[in-house]
Amino acid sequence: MDIVIRRAAPDEYPALGEITAQAYLEDGLLDFGESDEYLGELRNVARRAAAAEVLVAVAGDALLGGVAFVSSGGPMADIARSGEAEIRMLAVAREARGRGAGEALVRACLDRARATAGCTAVVLSTQRTMRTAHRIYERLGFVRTPERDWNPLPQLDDITLLAYQLTL
Secondary structure, eight states: OOOEEEEOOGGGHHHHHHHHHHHHHHTTOOTTGGGOTHHHHHHOHHHHHHHSEEEEEEETTEEEEEEEEEGGGOTTOSSOOTTEEEEEEEEEOGGGTTSSHHHHHHHHHHHHHHTSTTOOEEEEEEOTTOHHHHHHHHHTTOEEOGGGOBOSOTTOTTOOBEEEEEEO
16 A cells, blocks of 8 residues: 655644654663653654644555654754754654655655755754664765764763754
């Protein structure tokens, strides 16, 4: 069945929030597991949708995953500068992985960035252990920008997010 990328509907927010939270939990991406404060952010799709375009990948009636596209440094941007869009919180349900949903979501973000007046690049942050995502990003033309690596929790020395950029 074909994968369709479209804007998330409000009635899908709870399911997408849970897919995102479970992807991070199951992949061991949250340092504090179920008690990690970021888990609430991952589940809060309504908040993301108020500040960014939330896209979903669906196949038939099945919700496969989602991503937040932040155009030109919107309020959800972590590292985007003026003229840059940002990809945030890419997640695909474990049972849907390997079908191309993640890559399709990233491609949809790139299409939106290219259609955004004045947007010259797309940036994102990723954890060191997200190797499958790294392969997608690199295959699509993103390059590492280590000078933009950053720590979202400065009080913890061992958390560094890797930055990637694709110049449009």
